[in-house]
Amino acid sequence: MNIGSKTKKRVVLPSRPELPTVGQLLEDINKAAPDDPVFSILEKTEDIRGHVSNSEAELRFQQSRRYLALNGRLEEALGQLQEQREALQTAGGQLDRTLEEVKGQVC
Numbered sequence: 001m002n003i004g005s006k007t008k009k010r011v012v013l014p015s016r017p018e019l020p021t022v023g024q025l026l027e028d029i030n031k032a033a034p035d036d037p038v039f040s041i042l043e044k045t046e047d048i049r050g051h052v053s054n055s056e057a058e059l060r061f062q063q064s065r066r067y068l069a070l071n072g073r074l075e076e077a078l079g080q081l082q083e084q085r086e087a088l089q090t091a092g093g094q095l096d097r098t099l100e101e102v103k104g105q106v107c
Contacts, residue, residue: 030068034061 020028032038 026068026071029064030072034058
């Protein structure tokens with residue numbers, strides 16, 4: 001038995017932080033300015049590798065921003081459509097009840 005192993009203290013590492021949600025990532029991207037250092041670093045890295053020029057990187061960035069904006073608008077439209085559907089279902093139920101009342105009065 002090794003005496004030294006009993007005296008070593010066990011180091012407890014802090015727990016890993018939770019990963020950001022997709023919504024949090026999208027929010028960060030939406031808030032980023034076009035001259036954000038992260039994007040300029042990506043452009044420089046891509047230029048060094050010879051894969052993408054600055055204009056292509058800017059084009060991709062703008063396309064990504066447009067996509068995210070359109071995606072947000074689609075999510076809003078979906079919410080509005082769901083509310084309208086519920087309103088129509090409620091109105092349809094009221095119409096059915098009114099029809100039954102009218103039929104009951106006629107008979």
